[in-house]
Amino acid sequence: MDTMLDVSWRKGDLDEAPSTPPATTAAGLLPPPPPSLLGPALWRTRRGRAVLWQVFGAVVLFVVLLVFTRIMYGNLVRQNLNLGLDFLNREAGIDIAESIIPYAPEDSLGWMILVGAANTLRVAIIACILSTVIGVVVGVMRVSENPLLKLVTGAYVNLARNTPQLLQILFWYTLLLQLPVVRNALSLGDTIFLSQRGLQVPALEFSGDGTGLAAAGAAATALFLILAPLWRTVFGRSPHLVTRLVLALIAFIAVAIAAGAFSLSPPVRGTFNFTGGMTLTPEFVALTVAQSLYAGAFIAELVRGGIEGVHQGQREAAGSLGLSNLQMLRLVVVPQALLAIVPSVTTQYISVIKNSSLAIAIGFPDFFWALSTTINFSGHSIEGVAIMVGGYLLPTLLAATLMNRFNKKLVERGQR
Known part of the structure; x- marks a missing residue:
């Protein structure tokens, strides 16, 4: 013990x-x-x-960063250059043929870079929207039982995915330059014209003293506020925020046009050029079409794979409930397929933003072109490359964040 x-x-x-x-x-x-x-x-x-x-x-x-910094500092001293962003205040002295914001050669280099960034964002946003529409439509056709649709869409997907995007941009640009001159331009009801000058479409111009805009804003705001309770009364559920925003935007445009706040200015064909309307240059059209078709082919395969990934039993259960093929696709297949589609589509959107830099091959004044010109003009390559990296990193991270949040909501909704 x-x-x-x-x-x-x-x-x-x-x-x-x-x-x-x-x-x-x-x-x-x-x-x-x-x-x-x-x-x-x-x-x-x-x-x-x-x-x-x-x-x-x-x-x-x-140690590597220290050695790199010493080498960079020595090269700057030998070239009599100083790090800084003062060069952005210099006069650009370069004309830009296409800009969605006001620009003149007397503006600064910084403003020219901002103009190029705006052009890049315009191409990227339009290409993302068009590629999504193309991808969804073609992806659904790829799983169709119609052999002709499957053959045509399969040929498009294989051709677009297996050829370099730069080659496609050059192809569309060359094709547009072979169009008729202005006096023989292809027209649609003398309202839309297609020629060597590009695509001419009616432009929406502001007119009036602002009363129509105020009325349109009030109508859109009222619709946005009353739409939720009205939607619940009719359909028994709350509308999605995107639905409310789209309907409010449509109401704003409709009321503004009806009140005379905006007017359509159609293009008028002359002997050598067009007056009025809005001109989409061949460079812009070629870049947008090539980007949309290229990314749309990849998205189409993602949509096809997502739809085919839904278990056959889900379709059989939907059919036993008496749902039509369209209802089955909209209510059963697509909500489940989105969980597999959205993460990969995010990658395609990011690729569209980054691949817009290929516009320099056809002379489109985008962000990459503006910074390349600024570097050649000022000699500040380090600052220019740093701005370029940040300029492409910001929209790609923003797109990834928004798509990740959307995907997270889809996952949370699927777990309910």
Whole structure:
């Protein structure tokens, strides 16, 4: 008995013994203390070696950056250049044929870069929308039982996916330059013209004193506010926020046009050029069409794969409920397929933004062209490349964030 008590405490200390014996392992021994990160045995533990490797990597990275900084500083001193963004205030002195914001050659280089960024965003947004529409339509046709549709859409997808995008841009640009001259331009009801000058469409111009805009804004706001309770009364559920915004925008445009806040200015064909309307240059049309068809082919395959990934039992269950093929696709197949489609579509949207830099091959004044011209003009290549990296990183991260949030909502809705 005395021997047993000596394991945890002495026999003479029974009055001062703890109420419960100390914690022990299954073998009856106390657990070993965690290994210390200090001392000569640091490298003998896995945790210690991991810390040593991280410290070594940080030191190597610091040395590389230090050497790179010294080399860069030496080159700048030899070329009598200083780091800074003051060069953006210099006069550009370069004309830009196409811009959605006001620009003149007397403006600064910084403003010219902003004009190029606006052109890039315009191409990217339109191409993303068009490629989504093309991808959804072609993807649904790819799973059709009509052999002709499957053959045609399959040929388009294989052709678009397996040829370089730059080649497609050059093809459409060359094709547009072979169109008739202005006086022989192809027309649709003398309202829309297609020629070597590009695509001429009616332009929406502001007119009036602002009263029509105020009325349109009030109508759109009222519709946005009353649409939710009205929708619940009619359909028994709340409308989606996007639905409310789209309907409010349609109401704004309709009321503004009816009130005379906007007027349509159709293009008028002359001998050598058009007057009025809005001109979409061959460079813009070629780039947008090529980007849309190229990304649309990839999205079509994603849509096809997502639809075919839905279990056949889901379709059979929907058919047993008496749903038509369209209802089955809209209510059963597409909501489940979106979970597999959306993450990969995000990659395609990011690719559209980045691949817009190929516009420099046909002379379209985009963000990449503006910065390349600025670097050649000012010699500030380091700052120019840094702005270029940030300029492409910002919209791609924004697109990825928005699509990830949309995908998260789809997942949460599917788990309910």
